[in-house]
Amino acid sequence: MASHRIAVIPGDGIGPEVVGEGLRVLERVASLHGFEIRPTRFPFGAEHYLESREVLPDAAFSEIRAHDAILLGAIGDPRIEVGLLEFGIIARLRFDLDLYVNLRPVRLYAEHLCPLKDVRPEDVDFTVVRENTEDAYAGMRGFFKKGTPDEIATQEILFTRKGVERAIRYAFELARTRPARAGRPKKLTLIDKANAIRAMDLWTRTFAEVGAEYPDVTRDHQYIDAACMYVVRDPAQYDTVVTSNMFGDIFTDLSAMIQGGLGIAASGNIHPGRVSLFEPIHGSAPKYAGRGVANPIATIMAISMMLGYLGESSAAQHIEEAVADLLRSRRLPSLGTDSGFSTRQIGDLVIEALEQVRAAS
Ligand code: IPM
Ligand code: MN
Numbered sequence: 001m002a003s004h005r006i007a008v009i010p011g012d013g014i015g016p017e018v019v020g021e022g023l024r025v026l027e028r029v030a031s032l033h034g035f036e037i038r039p040t041r042f043p044f045g046a047e048h049y050l051e052s053r054e055v056l057p058d059a060a061f062s063e064i065r066a067h068d069a070i071l072l073g074a075i076g077d078p079r080i081e082v083g084l085l086e087f088g089i090i091a092r093l094r095f096d097l098d099l100y101v102n103l104r105p106v107r108l109y110a111e112h113l114c115p116l117k118d119v120r121p122e123d124v125d126f127t128v129v130r131e132n133t134e135d136a137y138a139g140m141r142g143f144f145k146k147g148t149p150d151e152i153a154t155q156e157i158l159f160t161r162k163g164v165e166r167a168i169r170y171a172f173e174l175a176r177t178r179p180a181r182a183g184r185p186k187k188l189t190l191i192d193k194a195n196a197i198r199a200m201d202l203w204t205r206t207f208a209e210v211g212a213e214y215p216d217v218t219r220d221h222q223y224i225d226a227a228c229m230y231v232v233r234d235p236a237q238y239d240t241v242v243t244s245n246m247f248g249d250i251f252t253d254l255s256a257m258i259q260g261g262l263g264i265a266a267s268g269n270i271h272p273g274r275v276s277l278f279e280p281i282h283g284s285a286p287k288y289a290g291r292g293v294a295n296p297i298a299t300i301m302a303i304s305m306m307l308g309y310l311g312e313s314s315a316a317q318h319i320e321e322a323v324a325d326l327l328r329s330r331r332l333p334s335l336g337t338d339s340g341f342s343t344r345q346i347g348d349l350v351i352e353a354l355e356q357v358r359a360a361s
Contacts, residue, residue: 015073
């Protein structure tokens with residue numbers, strides 16, 4: 001029997017609640033599909049930091065990287081200096097494991113979940129490839145004369161040819177292999193801001209050069225400001241999107257809203273062939289922590305992505321179909337904290353839907 005070792009970091013705020021339901025779904029699907037999950041829990045996050053002053057010790061980092069995959073809930077807590085845990089845990093894992101792709105699928109499963117009028121599920125089905133190791137996130141920053149009227153603050157936006165090329169190449173491969181939608185060409189859209197951030201000329205040139213190797217993929221280009229307008233006006237135009245770290249961060253929160261909100265948006269932080277990390281794209285939402293109202297579906301969808309990555313594609317698909325059926329049933333009026341269902345009840349509904357999908361197949 002296949003066995004997968006998963007490092008689990010529930011983290012802060014609503015993280016432990018949504019991860020708890022995610023793991024229940026994972027156990028269920030593992031037993032239905034005949035593989036084993038061996039989870040190891042790691043306590044890192046705000047509580048652990050307050051007790052021990054430890055963010056993510058090197059020994060634990062080595063232990064985590066020896067797993068087959070990592071599942072993360074959410075990191076961030078208002079009691080702690082902004083960015084300390086986010087950079088010490090999430091960004092550290094992304095950078096030190098060199099997880100250079102942040103893959104964020106955007107898919108609308110049921111019309112009532114979209115806040116835009118007359119947008120149907122077939123209109124919203126694209127994947128964003130967000131570069132995940134460079135840009136302003138590289139942390140080359142500084143303050144000079146801090147706290148004085150003459151203060152200077154800088155943070156470098158940096159791109160390397162290698163970093164840009166591997167993200168773009170991954171996106172072309174994905175665009176080539178993603179199932180084609182009826183009547184639409186395979187398309188990759190580059191989103192940048194090369195008109196103002198001239199360093200992004202590196203993206204323009206790399207996109208053209210790598211694109212020449214993929215004549216079967218139609219190339220498109222948009223500036224990030226225009227893309228924010230188009231994704232609301234005409235989301236159906238997107239198939240695969242590739243963009244830089246910071247624009248990808250912003251564009252995917254906006255995109256998440258048109259698929260029903262942060263309650264469903266999932267992501268994979270990937271280095272092909274290596275241990276990779278899967279997480280909901282929402283944060284720790286401290287306001288809702290401990291109230292049992294957070295929607296666990298984003299984490300459940302992240303688990304589906306993780307299973308796909310681990311080669312358990314029928315289990316991955318089974319979860320996706322169960323979630324899609326549940327959403328199409330309209331039992332959940334929304335995917336927010338106001339759905340009228342508790343975190344646990346939504347976990348139960350997904351497990352029930354898993355059984356129904358199985359019975360129907
Ligand atoms: C995300 C988050 C992180 C990011 C934060 C928590 C550092 O917003 O995964 O999108 O900006 O990448
Ligand atoms: Mn974000």
